[in-house]
Amino acid sequence: MARPRKLYIAMVGLPAMGKSTIAAKIKENLEKDDIKVGIFNNGDVRRRMIPGNTSHPGFYDPSNAQAVALRERIAAVNFAEAKAFLSADGDIAILDATNVSRKRRETLREQLPNHPVLFVECINDDPELLALSVARKTRLPEFADLSEAEAKASFVTRIGYYRHIYEPPHEVRDLVRLDTLNNRILAEHVSGDVPYYGRIRDLLMSDWIKNLFLVRHAESEYNVKDRVGGNASLTEKGRRQAWALSRHFIGTPLPYIFTSTLTRTLEMAEPLLETRKGTTIHHAFPEFDEIAVGACEGMSYAEIERDMPDLFAARARNKYNFVYPGGEGYATMAGRVYRGIKKAIYLSGNSEHIMIIGHQAVNRMILSDFLFRRAEDVPYIFIPQDKYFHIVSTQTKKLFELRKY
Ligand code: F6P
Numbered sequence: 001m002a003r004p005r006k007l008y009i010a011m012v013g014l015p016a017m018g019k020s021t022i023a024a025k026i027k028e029n030l031e032k033d034d035i036k037v038g039i040f041n042n043g044d045v046r047r048r049m050i051p052g053n054t055s056h057p058g059f060y061d062p063s064n065a066q067a068v069a070l071r072e073r074i075a076a077v078n079f080a081e082a083k084a085f086l087s088a089d090g091d092i093a094i095l096d097a098t099n100v101s102r103k104r105r106e107t108l109r110e111q112l113p114n115h116p117v118l119f120v121e122c123i124n125d126d127p128e129l130l131a132l133s134v135a136r137k138t139r140l141p142e143f144a145d146l147s148e149a150e151a152k153a154s155f156v157t158r159i160g161y162y163r164h165i166y167e168p169p170h171e172v173r174d175l176v177r178l179d180t181l182n183n184r185i186l187a188e189h190v191s192g193d194v195p196y197y198g199r200i201r202d203l204l205m206s207d208w209i210k211n212l213f214l215v216r217h218a219e220s221e222y223n224v225k226d227r228v229g230g231n232a233s234l235t236e237k238g239r240r241q242a243w244a245l246s247r248h249f250i251g252t253p254l255p256y257i258f259t260s261t262l263t264r265t266l267e268m269a270e271p272l273l274e275t276r277k278g279t280t281i282h283h284a285f286p287e288f289d290e291i292a293v294g295a296c297e298g299m300s301y302a303e304i305e306r307d308m309p310d311l312f313a314a315r316a317r318n319k320y321n322f323v324y325p326g327g328e329g330y331a332t333m334a335g336r337v338y339r340g341i342k343k344a345i346y347l348s349g350n351s352e353h354i355m356i357i358g359h360q361a362v363n364r365m366i367l368s369d370f371l372f373r374r375a376e377d378v379p380y381i382f383i384p385q386d387k388y389f390h391i392v393s394t395q396t397k398k399l400f401e402l403r404k405y
Pocket of ligand 1: 361
């Protein structure tokens with residue numbers, strides 16, 4: 001069968017909008033079908049051509065003529081390399097750069113006239129995510145000689161320069177605009193002759209969770225008393241379980257571990273973090289905090305049944321929609337938990353493995369995002385404390401496995 005025509009994909013977007021993750025997602029997935037994909041990243045060419053010294057924001061100042069000329073040269077080298085790749089045996093060349101000015105896109109079009117160009121504009125207007133992504137970027141080796149605050153300021157100034165010259169790509173023929181936090185297509189006009197587009201479009205909307213380990217904290221002081229709410233610590237047994245979890249994952253890189261802000265999940269992560277210093281980034285998200293039980297804070301289920309029989313019965317009748325007075329219910333916590341998942345996936349980029357350490361109700365909600373369970377059944381999903389869920393959710397594979405540690 002004849003191979004489809006070749007394609008350039010040009011990313012468009014401010015720094016830290018998720019462009020490189022999208023590029024990697026397209027490459028990794030299409031290469032499974034022997035489609036040869038190359039990523040041509042302006043940053044890589046820059047670091048190759050001028051080692052050191054380009055992390056200072058002045059290099060991105062549009063009024064700095066010398067730096068502008070240098071960046072044009074970097075882009076030209078990148079275009080030439082992408083073109084050579086397609087002229088040889090490459091199928092898709094992805095130009096991973098900001099490409100935010102109309103002039104830059106016109107130059108791209110002029111220098112790469114031989115195949116269609118699909119522009120993929122990446123948008124993420126979430127200020128919290130932007131701040132977290134900037135913090136992640138400042139860990140790059142190019143910022144090594146700056147303090148964390150200086151590196152952040154430098155990167156934010158860089159983004160500001162790009163924002164200043166940003167012209168939305170209305171003029172291009174083939175464009176898909178993507179909300180990279182929610183995998184949602186915001187706008188699209190793509191002609192019928194863009195090869196591979198059906199496959200790429202589905203990819204842009206699909207989850208890309210290579211390996212998520214979803215863990216519940218081990219036994220807590222409140223668990224043994226059957227109490228809800230509170231901020232209890234792990235028991236001795238729970239601490240031993242935390243070490244068992246850490247031992248179980250020896251040899252598995254975990255670049256990101258996400259927990260709630262509550263003591264029992266932080267303690268659960270401790271042995272993992274202690275044995276992985278410098279290789280694992282930990283985020284404690286309030287989105288993963290356990291269901292707030294309001295008026296029932298600190299009570300056992302038996303006490304709730306005895307002292308608040310109407311409330312107890314109402315919850316039993318409709319557990320999913322029940323809301324604790326002054327607290328939450330499964331239905332009302334859905335939004336924040338799903339946001340936590342999006343944040344975790346976005347921040348961990350194309351990591352092979354990530355871990356979320358949550359709670360009983362929170363983990364039920366996380367699972368329901370992947371499992372399409374009926375709402376009324378979600379509050380009863382079995383969430384053990386000596387096992388974890390291994391979840392894979394990509395365009396080509398879905399896996400849910402409950403494994404012992
Ligand atoms: O009992 C542990 C716990 O995590 C509580 O903190 C929480 O209120 C409860 O589980 C949620 O489970 P359920 O909705 O079944 O009461």
